[in-house]
Amino acid sequence: MPAARCLPVLSMAQLSWYWHRLRAMSLAEVVRHAGRFCLRWADAWHQPDWTSVRLGANGGFPWLPDPTQAPPAVRQALQQDAEAILAGRWKAFGHLQLHVHNPPRWQRDYLAGRDVSTTAPAARLSPRALPAGTDIKLIWELSRWYPLVRLAMASYLLGHRTAAHTCVAWLQDWAARNPPFRGWNWTSALEAGLRLIQLSWIDALLSHSHGERDGSGAHGDDAVLSQLRQAILPPHVWFTWRHRSFGSSANNHLLGELAGLIVALSRWPDLAHWAAPLAHVQALWEQEVVAQFAADGGNCEQALNYHLFAWELCWQARAALAAAGRAVSTEVDERLRRAAQFYLQVQVPTDPWDYGDSDTGWVTPLFADDARAVAEWYDWLAGAQASSALAYWWGPTQKRLGLRWPQPPNPPGGWQVLSPSGYGLWREGRWTLRYDFSPLGYLSTAAHGHADALHMSLWLDGMAIVVDPGTGCYLAELGLRTWLASAAAHNGPYSPALATPRRLGPFLWSGHPAPPAIQQVDRRQLRARDARPEAERIRTVQVSADGAVVEVQDVCRLTARHAGPASWTVRWQFAPDTALEQLGPHRFGVQRQGKTLVVEMSPAWTEVCAVSDPAQARTIEPDKPYAGWVSPGFRQTVWAPYLKLVWHGESGGAGAQAGCGGPCALTTRFIALEAA
CATH class of the missing domain: 1.50.10 (Glycosyltransferase)
Structure with a gap:
C-alpha cells in the first residue's frame, strides 16, 4: 500500500x-x-x-x-x-x-x-x-x-x-x-x-x-x-x-x-x-x-x-x-x-x-x-x-x-420577503426572481456563505436565465473557488473599493458586513440598501404591471474615504447554452432552449460588453481568468456568456437619488418575449 x-x-x-x-x-x-x-x-x-x-x-x-x-x-x-x-x-x-x-x-x-x-x-x-x-x-x-x-x-x-x-x-x-x-x-x-x-x-x-x-x-x-x-x-x-x-x-x-x-x-x-x-x-x-x-x-x-x-x-x-x-x-x-x-x-x-x-x-x-x-x-x-x-x-x-409537510406556497401575488434569512421571492406570471439581501453566513467564519449581497437570480417559465455562479470545488482549485464566491462574480454592483467582506481562504471570511436593509415599496417593487463605511449601494427590482418586464435600478456611491475616480460593474451571468445577440448599443437578445427575452441598459452605462466565448473573455478581462465560468454542480464547471456593464465617473457615485452625487440611475431591463 x-x-x-x-x-x-x-x-x-x-x-x-x-x-x-x-x-x-x-x-x-x-x-x-x-x-x-x-x-x-x-x-x-x-x-x-x-x-x-x-x-x-x-x-x-x-x-x-x-x-x-x-x-x-x-x-x-x-x-x-x-x-x-x-x-x-x-x-x-x-x-x-x-x-x-x-x-x-x-x-x-x-x-x-x-x-x-x-x-x-x-x-x-x-x-x-x-x-x-x-x-x-x-x-x-x-x-x-x-x-x-x-x-x-x-x-x-x-x-x-x-x-x-x-x-x-x-x-x-x-x-x-x-x-x-x-x-x-x-x-x-x-x-x-x-x-x-x-x-x-x-x-x-x-x-x-x-x-x-x-x-x-x-x-x-x-x-x-x-x-x-x-x-x-x-x-x-x-x-x-x-x-x-x-x-x-x-x-x-x-x-x-x-x-x-x-x-x-x-x-x-x-x-x-x-x-x-x-x-x-x-x-x-x-x-x-x-x-x-x-x-x-x-x-x-x-x-x-x-x-x-x-x-x-x-x-x-x-x-x-x-x-x-x-x-x-x-x-x-x-x-x-x-x-x-x-x-x-x-x-x-x-x-x-x-x-x-x-x-x-x-x-x-x-x-x-x-x-x-x-x-x-x-x-x-x-x-x-x-x-x-x-x-x-x-x-x-x-x-x-402523523406528519404532513406544507404544500407549495401559493402567495397572493407580488414580492414575498423572508426575514431574517434575507431573501425576496417573486413567483408570479412567467418570472421567478430570487433577490438576495442575506447575511454573509453563519458564525465568525461564514464558512459556506458567498459575497452575494444584492445578487438577483432570474428564471423565465421555470428556466434559469441569470444564475448564481455556483461553487466549483473546495480545495482542488482554489482560484476558481475564490472567484465563484466573490462579489465580483455575482451581479450586485461591484467596485474594487469595496473592502469587505474579505476572503481569507476556504471556509473563512473576515469583515462581515451588516446585511442590507429592505424596503418593500409596493407589491411589485422591492428595494435593498447596502451601506458600508466605504460605499453605499441601493438596488431596486420592479416588475411591470403587465408582468412582461423586470427592471433593476442600481444607485451606487463611494464615500469620502475613497480617493480617485469611481467605478462600478454589474455582471449579468447567464446560464450555459444561452445565446446573446446584439440588437443595439445598449440592447441585446437572449435565447436559451426556446425562451427569448431582450435585455436593455440605460445610456448612462459607460461600457456595455456582451462576452460570448472564453477567448473573448480572456481578451477583455485578462486579470480574471475564471470570468464566465459557472458551476451547475460540485466539481463541475462550464463556460457561459455574460453581459459586463461598467460605469466610470469622477470621485463620488452614480445615481439620481439625493446624496448620491451622480448624474443618473443605472438600469437594466429584462423583457420577456413570446416564443416564436
Whole structure:
C-alpha cells in the first residue's frame, strides 16, 4: 500500500490560512482545539476494548416499507444502480462518472487518479496538505457508502444476492483498510457521523432482506454482519462524540455528528457507553436545530444545498428519536416545518441554481435518480406523487409520526420577503426572481456563505436565465473557488473599493458586513440598501404591471474615504447554452432552449460588453481568468456568456437619488418575449 506523507508540509498560503483561522476563534475555543488534538493522538495509540460492551437487540429505526408495495420505478432504478455499482461504475456528487476497483480503494481520488492510502494516525494528516489536484471530498465521498446503501436496498427489494454479498464484503474491506483513527477517512467527525446513519440503513435492509424473512439470514451474511457491527460501530460512535464540532466550527457538521449519534443510539442503545445517553445527545441536537435554522426556516449558513442537507439530517434524527420513544419539543418540530416551507419557497426545482456553497451532498440515497435529487426532494416535501421513491421509503415514518409537510406556497401575488434569512421571492406570471439581501453566513467564519449581497437570480417559465455562479470545488482549485464566491462574480454592483467582506481562504471570511436593509415599496417593487463605511449601494427590482418586464435600478456611491475616480460593474451571468445577440448599443437578445427575452441598459452605462466565448473573455478581462465560468454542480464547471456593464465617473457615485452625487440611475431591463 503506498504511504502518504505522515507529517503535513504546508505552504505559506496554508500557514496564513491557519493563522487567520485561529484569529477567528475565541481563546476558549483555541484551548479546546489544542485539547482535542491531544485526544486524537491518544486515540490512535491507546484504544479501548471495543468488545467490552456487546451490542444488544436492534431498535426500530429505520422503519422499512413493505417490499411488495415498491413502485415499479423504484425497483427499476435499483436494478440499474446495482448493476452499475457492481460493474465499478460509480457516480460522485450525482454526476461525476468514476470507474472504481472491486473492492474500492477507499483512500483514492478517482477523478485525479491518485491513491494516497495510509495508516498514519489521522492526527498527523491535513486535508489541506494533499498533493496538488487531489481533493479530500473525492476520498470522503467513497466512504459515505452511498453505493453500499443502494446495494442493500437492492437486496431488500429485489432479493439481489450478489448485491448483498458485495455490500458485506466491501464493509469488511473498509474496516480492514481503515483501522480506527488512522488514514484520511478518520480526519472528520462529520464523515464518521454520516457512516453511522448509512450503517443503520444497511443493517436494517440486510437484516430484513428476503433471506432473513425465510429464515436463512441476510443471504448467509448475518454472522459476518454481526461481527461488522461490533467492529465498526463502537469506534465510530466514540470518535464522533469525542471529536464533535464546537465553537466557530459548529455548523452543519455538528448537526451531522449529532444526527449520526442519535440514529445509531436509537438503533443500538448499548452504544451510549461509548458516547453519552441519548437524552443528552438529543438536548444538544435540539439546541442546534433552533440555532442553525432561523425563525423563518432559513438555514443560517446561507447555502441552499446545505439547507436541504441539514434538514435531511434533522429529519432522520427526528424519526430515530420517535422510534426510540422520545418526544421532541414543539419548538423544534415547528422550526423543521418552517425549514421545509422555506425550501419550497426559495428553490426552483425545474432548473436549480443554488446560492452559497454546494457540494451536491445528501444524507442517504433514498431517491430514484441522484441527478434529480433536488426535484425529488422538492416533490416529496410538496406532497406530490411524482417522487415515488422518497414517498415509498419515508412512508412508514410519516404514517407513524402523523406528519404532513406544507404544500407549495401559493402567495397572493407580488414580492414575498423572508426575514431574517434575507431573501425576496417573486413567483408570479412567467418570472421567478430570487433577490438576495442575506447575511454573509453563519458564525465568525461564514464558512459556506458567498459575497452575494444584492445578487438577483432570474428564471423565465421555470428556466434559469441569470444564475448564481455556483461553487466549483473546495480545495482542488482554489482560484476558481475564490472567484465563484466573490462579489465580483455575482451581479450586485461591484467596485474594487469595496473592502469587505474579505476572503481569507476556504471556509473563512473576515469583515462581515451588516446585511442590507429592505424596503418593500409596493407589491411589485422591492428595494435593498447596502451601506458600508466605504460605499453605499441601493438596488431596486420592479416588475411591470403587465408582468412582461423586470427592471433593476442600481444607485451606487463611494464615500469620502475613497480617493480617485469611481467605478462600478454589474455582471449579468447567464446560464450555459444561452445565446446573446446584439440588437443595439445598449440592447441585446437572449435565447436559451426556446425562451427569448431582450435585455436593455440605460445610456448612462459607460461600457456595455456582451462576452460570448472564453477567448473573448480572456481578451477583455485578462486579470480574471475564471470570468464566465459557472458551476451547475460540485466539481463541475462550464463556460457561459455574460453581459459586463461598467460605469466610470469622477470621485463620488452614480445615481439620481439625493446624496448620491451622480448624474443618473443605472438600469437594466429584462423583457420577456413570446416564443416564436
